Amino acid sequence: MTPPDTSLAETLRPQAPAGTFRLFAAGDYAGLQEHLSVFGALDTGSIGPDFIGVLEASGLTGRGGAAFASWRKMAATAESGSAGILPSRPVVIANGAEGEPLSFKDRTLLANSPHLVLDGLLAANRAVAGSQMYLYAAPDSLAGVAGAIAERPDARRIRLVPAPETFVAGEASAVVNAIATGTALPLDKRRRLSEAGLKGRPTLVLNVETLAHIGLIARYGAAWFRSTGSPADPGTRLLTVSGPGPVQVQEVPGNAALGTILHDAGIDARALSAVLVGGYHGRWVRPLDYRISPSGPDGQAVRPGAGVILALPADQCGLAATARILNYLAGESAKQCGPCMFGLPAMAGVLHRIASGEPNPQLPRELDRLSKLVSGRGACHHPDGTVQLVHSALEIFADDVKAHLSGRCMREDGRTA
Amino acid sequence: MSDTLHIDWTKCDGRGLCTELLPALLARDDWGYPVSRRSRSGNRTDVPIGADSLDAAADAVRLCPRLALSLVGERTSRRA
Numbered sequence: 235m236t237p238p239d240t241s242l243a244e245t246l247r248p249q250a251p252a253g254t255f256r257l258f259a260a261g262d263y264a265g266l267q268e269h270l271s272v273f274g275a276l277d278t279g280s281i282g283p284d285f286i287g288v289l290e291a292s293g294l295t296g297r298g299g300a301a302f303a304s305w306r307k308m309a310a311t312a313e314s315g316s317a318g319i320l321p322s323r324p325v326v327i328a329n330g331a332e333g334e335p336l337s338f339k340d341r342t343l344l345a346n347s348p349h350l351v352l353d354g355l356l357a358a359n360r361a362v363a364g365s366q367m368y369l370y371a372a373p374d375s376l377a378g379v380a381g382a383i384a385e386r387p388d389a390r391r392i393r394l395v396p397a398p399e400t401f402v403a404g405e406a407s408a409v410v411n412a413i414a415t416g417t418a419l420p421l422d423k424r425r426r427l428s429e430a431g432l433k434g435r436p437t438l439v440l441n442v443e444t445l446a447h448i449g450l451i452a453r454y455g456a457a458w459f460r461s462t463g464s465p466a467d468p469g470t471r472l473l474t475v476s477g478p479g480p481v482q483v484q485e486v487p488g489n490a491a492l493g494t495i496l497h498d499a500g501i502d503a504r505a506l507s508a509v510l511v512g513g514y515h516g517r518w519v520r521p522l523d524y525r526i527s528p529s530g531p532d533g534q535a536v537r538p539g540a541g542v543i544l545a546l547p548a549d550q551c552g553l554a555a556t557a558r559i560l561n562y563l564a565g566e567s568a569k570q571c572g573p574c575m576f577g578l579p580a581m582a583g584v585l586h587r588i589a590s591g592e593p594n595p596q597l598p599r600e601l602d603r604l605s606k607l608v609s610g611r612g613a614c615h616h617p618d619g620t621v622q623l624v625h626s627a628l629e630i631f632a633d634d635v636k637a638h639l640s641g642r643c644m645r646e647d648g649r650t651a
Numbered sequence: 652m653s654d655t656l657h658i659d660w661t662k663c664d665g666r667g668l669c670t671e672l673l674p675a676l677l678a679r680d681d682w683g684y685p686v687s688r689r690s691r692s693g694n695r696t697d698v699p700i701g702a703d704s705l706d707a708a709a710d711a712v713r714l715c716p717r718l719a720l721s722l723v724g725e726r727t728s729r730r731a
């Protein structure tokens with residue numbers, strides 16, 4: 235493969251990981267020694283603003299859900315940091331709050347490769363000339379991270395902040411709010427965080443997996459990062475795959491085939507009725523030829539979101555499963571914004587009536603009306619994500635909806651029959 | 652170009668004073684909260700305001716009991 239592009243002397247640099255096994259290459263619960271012997275040292279002190287250009291060349295996108303180009307977020311933060319009469323140095327936050335109940339990848343990463351995340355955080359902080367660094371994650375994860383920080387002198391300035399285990403706790407403005415006030419609720423977004431976030435400073439919030447990739451790109455360069463995945467979706471990403479078997483965290487190339495992912499997880503795609511991709515704000519799809527990628531046509535690509543894959547066995551009712559998820563999402567509304575606080579429970583109620591087989595042909599129309607009503611009306615994307623899930627359920631389980639409206643359920647676990 | 656009326660949903664209590672002042676722009680939803688009658692690419696939190704509604708919108712901003720409304724110029728209304 236192409237030699238990595240880095241300024242480190244050849245002798246200091248162990249071989250870059252080949253293939254798609256990258257983020258866990260240093261082994262289980264890697265300490266600083268294993269980390270350094272596998273990845274080599276990283277001189278974060280030599281990183282400056284030009285690293286943002288390397289990230290741009292790498293094509294790295296955020297691995298927390300929204301899949302923004304990481305370099306753009308960084309460039310915007312760096313720019314606001316140096317703008318104005320009284321420049322204010324940025325804050326960089328590593329976000330490991332994994333609110334998705336089906337996501338385990340971030341805590342797995344923090345437990346096994348904490349040093350890669352720390353490297354990424356230090357590198358990102360240098361690139362935007364930041365003044366303060368935080369790592370925000372569930373208390374269980376923080377204990378391991380604190381141990382990793384104690385192993386190295388360069389990470390002592392990173393402050394650890396516990397994240398509550400709520401669905402919205404990882405939303406970027408909720409992260410900032412949690413650090414500032416201890417309340418992990420989303421904020422109104424009249425101003426961008428990159429302009430005015432924590433204590434009014436330009437604030438960069440990056441997912442911990444995104445930072446781990448940055449820790450590798452800082453060592454091996456953009457060309458190495460792009461040596462797997464596709465041109466539009468380079469590098470690797472972590473997925474949490476759950477279904478009939480035990481939950482697994484997989485590292486897969488960008489633009490990976492859903493069929494391969496299921497196969498590697500030991501799941502027989504023919505025995506499934508549908509697959510939920512992206513998490514509770516994601517989309518149900520049939521387990522056909524989909525690619526997991528943030529870009530691409532709707533019929534061929536499905537967005538990875540928070541990296542969650544849930545396989546639904548053919549004997550389970552997708553409407554009932556979605557109704558349960560919707561109940562959960564309605565309960566996780568932070569109850570700050572009226573349309574979300576009232577609209578989501580209303581949607582959940584209608585979907586439950588459909589799922590339980592109420593023979594009322596008006597119900598899908600009512601669900602559609604409520605979906606349109608809540609869309610785009612909240613301080614965060616919780617209503618929109620919920621609407622996306624419901625839309626995909628009504629589309630993928632259209633035959634089930636018909637059956638339910640006539641008082642039947644096509645699945646064995648349905649209680650409608 | 653036009654300005655927008657930004658609704659801070661975390662403050663709005665849905666009593667609907669703004670919908671009375673700006674009936675051409677805002678309707679009320681099932682629960683009383685303002686709904687933009689127009690939207691710009693799915694964004695219904697920043698309501699586009701024509702020049703003819705600017706004064707009424709400024710009144711709404713001033714009179715909203717929860718200070719949930721603000722006028723944002725076209726250039727600064729884009730959000731992350």
Ligand code: SF4
Pocket residue numbers: 402419420421566567568569570571572574575611612613614615616617660
């Ligand atoms: S949209 Fe919902 S989840 Fe998001 S801040 Fe408002 S009430 Fe909370």
Ligand code: SF4
Pocket residue numbers: 658662663664665666667668669670683684685714715716717718719720
């Ligand atoms: S006047 Fe203010 S508080 Fe009342 S509905 Fe309008 S925005 Fe909400």
